[in-house]
Amino acid sequence: MPYPRLIISLNDIYQNALTLKKMCDEKGIELVGVTKLTLGDPKIATILKEAGISKLGDSRLKNIKKLIENNIPGPFQLLRIPMISELEEAVIYADEILVSEEKTALIIDEIAQKYDKNIQIILMIDVGDLREGIWYEEAPQKIAKLFEKLKFVDIRGIGTNLGCFGGVLPTEKNMNLMIEIKNYLEEKLNKKLIVSAGNTVALKLLEEGKLPEGINQYRVGEALLLGTDATGHREIPYLSQDTVILEAEVVELDYKPSVPVGKIGRDSMGRIPKFEDKGWRNRIILAIGEQDIDPSGLKPFDLGINVLHASSDHTIADITESSLEYNVGDIVKFRLSYGCALRAFTSPFVEKVYK
Numbered sequence: 485m486p487y488p489r490l491i492i493s494l495n496d497i498y499q500n501a502l503t504l505k506k507m508c509d510e511k512g513i514e515l516v517g518v519t520k521l522t523l524g525d526p527k528i529a530t531i532l533k534e535a536g537i538s539k540l541g542d543s544r545l546k547n548i549k550k551l552i553e554n555n556i557p558g559p560f561q562l563l564r565i566p567m568i569s570e571l572e573e574a575v576i577y578a579d580e581i582l583v584s585e586e587k588t589a590l591i592i593d594e595i596a597q598k599y600d601k602n603i604q605i606i607l608m609i610d611v612g613d614l615r616e617g618i619w620y621e622e623a624p625q626k627i628a629k630l631f632e633k634l635k636f637v638d639i640r641g642i643g644t645n646l647g648c649f650g651g652v653l654p655t656e657k658n659m660n661l662m663i664e665i666k667n668y669l670e671e672k673l674n675k676k677l678i679v680s681a682g683n684t685v686a687l688k689l690l691e692e693g694k695l696p697e698g699i700n701q702y703r704v705g706e707a708l709l710l711g712t713d714a715t716g717h718r719e720i721p722y723l724s725q726d727t728v729i730l731e732a733e734v735v736e737l738d739y740k741p742s743v744p745v746g747k748i749g750r751d752s753m754g755r756i757p758k759f760e761d762k763g764w765r766n767r768i769i770l771a772i773g774e775q776d777i778d779p780s781g782l783k784p785f786d787l788g789i790n791v792l793h794a795s796s797d798h799t800i801a802d803i804t805e806s807s808l809e810y811n812v813g814d815i816v817k818f819r820l821s822y823g824c825a826l827r828a829f830t831s832p833f834v835e836k837v838y839k
């Protein structure tokens with residue numbers, strides 16, 4: 485059996501999907517299942533579909549294409565505001581596209597007309613996180629103006645993204661701002677609009693019954709696939725965290741000082757390493773590295789393991805505090821942070837095993 489590998493529990497992902505689908509259904513919210521963490525994995529996409537999630541979202545057109553080539557039915561939402569250079573394909577493969585630039589929207593309009601493709605766009609509004617979106621103060625006027633210029637494409641609604649650049653949390657305040665903009669536009673354009681305002685971190689508002697009426701689409705990846713919320717910094721108590729487990733193999737067992745010997749430059753990633761002198765320690769080296777994981781996102785099952793560092797291919801952990809015995813050839817298990825899972829899924833060196 486090749487290592488390192490990810491053990492992916494399709495059943496745990498299925499259960500998470502059922503739970504979230506039910507929560508969203510109860511509030512009339514459309515749940516979009518986001519697959520980007522998994523490199524557009526068709527087996528995982530199938531499980532999400534089986535749990536009743538009809539629309540899948542991904543940030544990469546290549547992933548959407550891969551899903552289609554594996555006979556996963558749409559509709560598909562393209563999450564990353566598209567490049568002009570990919571718009572032709574975006575119109576062909578996606579059904580709903582998040583957009584923040586007028587120029588992009590107008591080109592989508594032309595291409596959609598050429599292909600006679602029924603494309604819907606959601607206009608992204610920045611309510612403070614400072615990633616994508618039209619700044620909220622200018623959004624109502626800009627969107628109303630754009631609406632006049634579009635000949636073919638339908639504006640399905642407005643959306644926002646939180647917790648990604650600025651780490652801004654969704655609150656009743658910024659959600660109500662979205663509702664105000666929607667109300668203004670609905671009256672001005674004389675059409676119904678959806679509000680796509682949630683990702684994993686916004687589940688908290690839903691749980692606490694604090695989500696304003698009118699927010700009706702959530703695009704969720706992390707909660708479904710890992711059962712965690714990185715921005716909200718929690719394990720979501722009603723979801724499973726046993727969805728994805730990493731196994732890596734020990735290739736060296738040693739007893740060495742905790743401080744290097746010699747003049748210190750930078751490490752292999754250009755970082756200045758810091759060391760605390762704890763004397764001589766028992767350590768293991770795992771055959772996995774920065775190319776496959778983010779060492780700071782490894783959460784060992786054995787709480788006596790302290791991950792120290794990784795270079796491109798080696799991860800070093802201190803096992804002095806562990807009550808277990810380790811040998812060369814042993815397998816060590818970890819749960820993963822979002823960033824760490826993202827690398828593991830996208831590394832061709834990490835095997836994917838489904839159970």
Ligand SMILES: *Cc1c(COP(=O)(O)O)cnc(C)c1O
Pocket residue numbers: 518520543563564582645682683684685703704705706707
């Ligand atoms: C990744 C992404 C999501 C999903 O976020 P999670 O935190 O994984 O739920 C939603 N919307 C956009 C635009 C994204 O890029």
